[in-house]
Amino acid sequence: MTTETAQDTQALTDGFHLIIDSLKLNDINTIYGVPGIPITDLGRMAQAEGMRVLSFRHEQNAGFAAAIAGFLTKKPGVCLTVSAPGFLNGLTALAHATTNCFPMILISGSSEREIVDLQQGDYEEMDQLAIAKPLCKAAYRILHAEDIGIGIARAIRAAVSGRPGGVYLDIPAKLIGQVMDAEAGAKSLVKVIDPAPVQIPGPDAVARAINVLKGAKRPLIILGKGAAYAQADEDIRTLVEKSGIPYLPMSMAKGLLPDNHPQSAGAARSLALKESDVVVMIGARLNWLLSHGKGKSWGTSPKKFIQIDIEPKEMDSNVEIAAPLVGDIGSCVSALIDAMGDNWSAPSKEWTDAIKDKVETNVARMAPKLMNNNVPMDYHGALGALRTIIKERPDAILVNEGANTLDFTRSIIDMYKPRKRLDVGTWGVMGIGMGQAIAAAVETGHPVLAIEGDSAFGFSGMEVETICRYNLPICVVVFNNNGIYRGTDVNPTGGADVAPTVFVKGSRYDQMMAAFGGVGVNVTSPDELARAVNEAMDSGKPTLVNAVIDPESGTESGRIGNLNPQSVVSKK
Ligand code: ADP
Ligand code: TZD
Ligand code: MG
Numbered sequence: 060m061t062t063e064t065a066q067d068t069q070a071l072t073d074g075f076h077l078i079i080d081s082l083k084l085n086d087i088n089t090i091y092g093v094p095g096i097p098i099t100d101l102g103r104m105a106q107a108e109g110m111r112v113l114s115f116r117h118e119q120n121a122g123f124a125a126a127i128a129g130f131l132t133k134k135p136g137v138c139l140t141v142s143a144p145g146f147l148n149g150l151t152a153l154a155h156a157t158t159n160c161f162p163m164i165l166i167s168g169s170s171e172r173e174i175v176d177l178q179q180g181d182y183e184e185m186d187q188l189a190i191a192k193p194l195c196k197a198a199y200r201i202l203h204a205e206d207i208g209i210g211i212a213r214a215i216r217a218a219v220s221g222r223p224g225g226v227y228l229d230i231p232a233k234l235i236g237q238v239m240d241a242e243a244g245a246k247s248l249v250k251v252i253d254p255a256p257v258q259i260p261g262p263d264a265v266a267r268a269i270n271v272l273k274g275a276k277r278p279l280i281i282l283g284k285g286a287a288y289a290q291a292d293e294d295i296r297t298l299v300e301k302s303g304i305p306y307l308p309m310s311m312a313k314g315l316l317p318d319n320h321p322q323s324a325g326a327a328r329s330l331a332l333k334e335s336d337v338v339v340m341i342g343a344r345l346n347w348l349l350s351h352g353k354g355k356s357w358g359t360s361p362k363k364f365i366q367i368d369i370e371p372k373e374m375d376s377n378v379e380i381a382a383p384l385v386g387d388i389g390s391c392v393s394a395l396i397d398a399m400g401d402n403w404s405a406p407s408k409e410w411t412d413a414i415k416d417k418v419e420t421n422v423a424r425m426a427p428k429l430m431n432n433n434v435p436m437d438y439h440g441a442l443g444a445l446r447t448i449i450k451e452r453p454d455a456i457l458v459n460e461g462a463n464t465l466d467f468t469r470s471i472i473d474m475y476k477p478r479k480r481l482d483v484g485t486w487g488v489m490g491i492g493m494g495q496a497i498a499a500a501v502e503t504g505h506p507v508l509a510i511e512g513d514s515a516f517g518f519s520g521m522e523v524e525t526i527c528r529y530n531l532p533i534c535v536v537v538f539n540n541n542g543i544y545r546g547t548d549v550n551p552t553g554g555a556d557v558a559p560t561v562f563v564k565g566s567r568y569d570q571m572m573a574a575f576g577g578v579g580v581n582v583t584s585p586d587e588l589a590r591a592v593n594e595a596m597d598s599g600k601p602t603l604v605n606a607v608i609d610p611e612s613g614t615e616s617g618r619i620g621n622l623n624p625q626s627v628v629s630k631k
Contacts, residue, residue, distance in 0.1 A: 070240070117519070118140045119152055124501075133288065134219065135163055169200075268382040301403060302406075303406055334360060338362055340366040428443070436583065449508070460483050460511055464515065506532040530601065546561055579602070
């Protein structure tokens with residue numbers, strides 16, 4: 060870590076080592092990135108110092124990996140990129156992390172300030188700090204080696220404290236090479252104390268929430284990915300079970316309690332939203348995914364909301380919150396449990412039975428569809444097979460993206476443990492797939508099953524090489540329906556170009572994995588699919604299963620077709 064020269068016996072350190080030492084001191088031991096000027100040696104040295112340095116084929120995928128590492132571990136995931144174009148490639152993921160409240164730090168090398176600020180055309184010149192600022196929670200630049208310790212400390216605290224989010228850290232090439240006295244350097248490092256302090260809700264706020272809840276006839280709990288992130292699993296389970304209130308998990312909160320829990324209203328979502336009168340939001344926002352807390356999907360019966368969130372500004376974002384509980388989920392949920400006392404009366408049987416009946420009806424209606432053995436497969440047949448695999452392997456992590464592939468998987472595949480379902484998040488972004496799969500495998504050591512639409516997979520498909528290179532236990536299943544939503548659109552002009560939603564028919568994505576030494580399998584029936592995936596999960600070998608799906612079986616935009624604007628001029 061120190062260098063000594065013949066002329067000068069003073070022990071020295073430099074920007075490279077101060078960055079690495081600062082990260083390690085704060086228990087950050089993994090970097091996701093793409094090498095190049097000026098950060099190539101930083102990656103090499105980080106590896107030499109015992110960090111795990113995972114090189115990707117595109118920064119966006121490294122960034123999505125870092126973002127989801129943050130979600131899984133409650134520590135900021137770090138993405139390291141080169142200047143301008145590498146930085147911009149990473150920026151989508153940084154914005155995504157911020158949008159989803161995942162802690163992440165994008166560290167980018169940059170050009171020299173003197174040249175950038177005079178716009179003299181440096182190598183990969185760009186005013187990166189200014190560009191990053193509106194897209195993340197905080198953005199910092201370090202100019203002096205002696206400030207690296209404090210700069211990285213600020214970045215870590217900004218990422219994980221309060222509402223977590225993305226932080227940009229700008230490190231000009233000159234900084235990385237700066238030299239300073241090793242002892243002074245060691246003293247300048249900062250270990251962040253209590254980076255995400257608990258935030259205890261006020262007693263009045265707790266009492267108010269309990270009062271509102273006591274007045275409820277048809278209460279409902281909604282668990283969001285903030286609740287999954289918080290790692291307050293036991294307290295959340297206690298609150299749900301002690302209260303007897305039906306609960307609805309948002310997509311990435313599935314498995315916080317097992318989806319087959321008797322209080323789960325997952326299969327009775329519409330009824331639960333429409334008929335409830337008091338809704339307890341735990342780490343979920345009333346954004347588009349919950350129709351902004353109003354309108355048709357919430358029905359006509361008046362609602363009162365209790366909302367637990369660490370971000371005070373979230374309250375009243377869309378509708379009035381009758382009982383805001385500002386604080387961290389662990390503290391808020393345990394305060395509610397305490398305040399409920401020992402004689403809490405469960406909601407009426409009429410309400411809980413109405414939900415249970417609806418769940419049973421919907422589950423029974425779905426069951427035969429999941430058993431079908433059609434060739435080519437439809438979504439139900441294929442997912443019926445994969446559903447059983449996750450049931451038998453509840454520790455496996457499920458990554459999921461696409462349109463129909465996303466919506467059907469979310470509703471069909473039950474999750475049994477917390478933080479096992481990772482997906483497109485708040486933006487519904489395509490391209491998270493391989494980055495998330497890689498980070499999930501690296502951070503948890505558990506096997507990963509990535510269920511990918513053929514379009515969705517294409518956004519990060521080149522990372523199958525990365526999966527093979529690090530020999531990760533990832534099985535990718537591509538639901539190949541020849542295109543986006545359906546593979547059957549035609550060009551209305553009769554011209555040679557196919558329709559904009561249609562891909563090459565009969566593509567063999569499995570051959571991409573085989574090209575890098577992984578296992579590639581082409582399957583056409585649910586039985587073949589189950590066999591191939593089970594084999595992959597047993598062997599832990601990188602595998603890609605090309606699952607041929609009937610191109611007719613999807614619908615436009617999956618479940619959110621209603622969000623498409625309609626033209627007044629009728630379609631040709
Ligand atoms: P979903 O998409 O699952 O509905 P959102 O991403 O919309 O979830 O909401 C997550 C919410 O959780 C955010 O408003 C965020 O501020 C909040 N949050 C994240 N971590 C915590 C925590 N530890 N304590 C309290 N709230 C949290
Ligand atoms: N680009 C990005 C980054 N995110 C997006 N969400 C989209 C484009 C638009 N989009 C969707 O919302 S879903 C989707 C796109 C391109 C692909 C759907 O096709 P698929 O899934 O093959 O992945 P299905 O099963 O065919 O519906
Ligand atoms: Mg498709």
